[in-house]
Amino acid sequence: MRSLVSFLLLALVASVQAISSSGGxxxxxxxxxxxxxxxxxxxxxxxxGMRKSLPYLLPRPNVRVxxxxxxxxxxxxxxxxxxxxxxxxxxxxxxxxxxxxxxYDHVLFLPTKAKGLGPNLTPxxxxxxxxxxxxxxxxxxxxxxxxxxxxxxxxEFDIHLPTDRQGLVVDHxxxxxxSASEKHDVLLLPTPGPLRPDYKDFFSLxxxxxxxxxxxxxxxxxxxxxxxxxxxxxxxLLSPILRAPSTSYSYNxxxxxxxxxxxxxxxxxxxxxxxxxxxxxxRFTVVGSADMLSDKWFDASVKKVGExxxxxxxxxxxxxxxxxxxxGEIGVLRVNWVEHHLNEEGxxxxxxxxxxxxxxxxxxxxxxxxxxxxxxxxxxxxxNDELQxxxxxxxxxxxxxxxxxxxxxxxxxxxxxFKLPDQHxxxxxxxxxxxxxxxxxxxxxxxSVRHFAHDEWPRSFVISGAWPWIAGxxxxxxxxxxxxxxxxYSAPPATGExxxxx
Amino acid sequence: MAPKKPATAATTSASASSxxxxxxxxxxxxxxxxxxxxxxxxxxxxxxxxxxLVIVGGLQFAYCVLAGNYPFNAFLSGFSATVGxxxxxxxxxxxxxxxxxxxxxxxxxERAFADYVVGSLILHFFCINFIN
Numbered sequence: 001m002r003s004l005v006s007f008l009l010l011a012l013v014a015s016v017q018a019i020s021s022s023g024g025x026x027x028x029x030x031x032x033x034x035x036x037x038x039x040x041x042x043x044x045x046x047x048x049g050m051r052k053s054l055p056y057l058l059p060r061p062n063v064r065v066x067x068x069x070x071x072x073x074x075x076x077x078x079x080x081x082x083x084x085x086x087x088x089x090x091x092x093x094x095x096x097x098x099x100x101x102x103x104y105d106h107v108l109f110l111p112t113k114a115k116g117l118g119p120n121l122t123p124x125x126x127x128x129x130x131x132x133x134x135x136x137x138x139x140x141x142x143x144x145x146x147x148x149x150x151x152x153x154x155x156e157f158d159i160h161l162p163t164d165r166q167g168l169v170v171d172h173x174x175x176x177x178x179s180a181s182e183k184h185d186v187l188l189l190p191t192p193g194p195l196r197p198d199y200k201d202f203f204s205l206x207x208x209x210x211x212x213x214x215x216x217x218x219x220x221x222x223x224x225x226x227x228x229x230x231x232x233x234x235x236x237l238l239s240p241i242l243r244a245p246s247t248s249y250s251y252n253x254x255x256x257x258x259x260x261x262x263x264x265x266x267x268x269x270x271x272x273x274x275x276x277x278x279x280x281x282x283r284f285t286v287v288g289s290a291d292m293l294s295d296k297w298f299d300a301s302v303k304k305v306g307e308x309x310x311x312x313x314x315x316x317x318x319x320x321x322x323x324x325x326x327x328g329e330i331g332v333l334r335v336n337w338v339e340h341h342l343n344e345e346g347x348x349x350x351x352x353x354x355x356x357x358x359x360x361x362x363x364x365x366x367x368x369x370x371x372x373x374x375x376x377x378x379x380x381x382x383x384n385d386e387l388q389x390x391x392x393x394x395x396x397x398x399x400x401x402x403x404x405x406x407x408x409x410x411x412x413x414x415x416x417x418f419k420l421p422d423q424h425x426x427x428x429x430x431x432x433x434x435x436x437x438x439x440x441x442x443x444x445x446x447x448s449v450r451h452f453a454h455d456e457w458p459r460s461f462v463i464s465g466a467w468p469w470i471a472g473x474x475x476x477x478x479x480x481x482x483x484x485x486x487x488x489y490s491a492p493p494a495t496g497e498x499x500x501x502x
Numbered sequence: 503m504a505p506k507k508p509a510t511a512a513t514t515s516a517s518a519s520s521x522x523x524x525x526x527x528x529x530x531x532x533x534x535x536x537x538x539x540x541x542x543x544x545x546x547x548x549x550x551x552x553x554x555l556v557i558v559g560g561l562q563f564a565y566c567v568l569a570g571n572y573p574f575n576a577f578l579s580g581f582s583a584t585v586g587x588x589x590x591x592x593x594x595x596x597x598x599x600x601x602x603x604x605x606x607x608x609x610x611x612e613r614a615f616a617d618y619v620v621g622s623l624i625l626h627f628f629c630i631n632f633i634n
Contacts, residue, residue, distance in 0.1 A: 457634065459634055460573055460575070460576045460633050460634050463572075463573050463576070465569065465570070465572050465573060465576075466573050466576035466633070468561075468562065468565045468569075468580070469562055469565075469576040469577050469579065469580025469581070469633065470576065470580065470633060472558055472559075472561070472562040472580035472581070472583065472584065473579065473580050473583045473626075473629050473630065473633060475558045476555065476558060476583045476584050476587050476626075476629075477583075477626055479551065479554050479555070479558070479587075480551075480587060480622055480626075483547065483548075483551040483591075484619065486547055487544060487547060487615065490543050490544060490547060
């Protein structure tokens, strides 16, 4: 009986959890025909599965108690568990917003044939969706022109597509001999490493993600069939996930000429998969080839030019990494709490006081977690990179490295101790950590810094350098006392004498 | 006393040709003798005290130059204690000298000393406060 009650209770709790998290996994897939989804069944199968909760959807907890309950929520997650809705652009009921709120958390665009996307998916609405912290994954294809609505959105982000909305990336040195021996439009690329050595590596699919036996770098291959390349502007929000090899180029397959006069772009200026993380940490990813995500190329056998053995592609893992990053399953940082206190003996060391004095010793700590697929893990700063604290009034007076001090199961505490500058005013403790592929951390805590009160200076007898002058005053005063005594003692005879003389 | 002076003057002028340094010595000796004979006891006491203040102040200043002025407020109060005391003592000397009697008809030596004591106490209070 008792076990039955507890089971019912558990079921109730589970359902409540499912309801509370279901708001977070709403994925809308836009495709030409709903029947097309069969071609991507493995990809969508990976995305669905068990329930889970996403960090974006819950209110960002700054307090430890909230963090604990959050941890409970995600503890039981196993699959990626997206709640997928399939729509075509023609559908009239399609709407990204309902009563001013997002109806979906993520949108996945697969190639559509129509020139535009209709009144429900105008560039403006898509931008609004990103401004409302919605994530978009956009898959293009070399065989269908990109809808003009999406071209406008891409231009808005400084991502450029070939003219005529169509292009095809080919490479005569890195193609798949098994499937594209003539057209050379199936590129075989090694999995990309981090863009710079101090960036976090999300897409190299190393060790843990890759199946056994494919550990060698040469065999970790991603196929990029029939895709469109993009060129990226100079914006700091843009970063390429997968660059084209140096021997590749993009041309317009519609032009029937033998020689190609004007290339759209070539070599590594072409980005095949590019990412944009907006300032509100909304994510937008362009995958140049939708076929890359299709069942056909998940685990397909490919053969590189000049190699005899065929290898299996890692497209499935790559698609998981790209979609996971875009939909906020990896690379999401959370600030659990921020704390600063006076670090001096004999004084009250209460947390987060509003006021400090100049030259106080102060300790600042910030606790960070990183979301990784289904749980929060301690965030570790990549090698060569630093998490820094600025103590600033207009400009920073200090810029200090934060060192990891305490590491728990799901968070790392970074802290630094320092002496406040000899300048009073309104200061900020500022942590401004913005890196590609990690969502933005911007924590500003304002405190006043006052000058010394008049009774806070050290007494002069404490300072040994002042002793000679203290002795000087002592000598003056005792000399004066002695003088007065002698004066008074010598008074009557002296005056008497002088008066007698006169 | 008056008739003595020309005699000494004559002797010094006579020996002037022999050595100028000896003459200066004699002048200095003369001044000292004259001072010791004519100055009242209390004025001598004041002068001794002022010389003491100059020495103490000079030492403090030398220490500041040699060892640095940290903490500056201590130097200021220590040094200004001697300077202030010197000024006050000089005022006392002016007011109690017999020759200046005509200038201060209403200030008796007792009154001058009382003023001096009050002024000095204020000075000491200020300096000890300021040295913290």
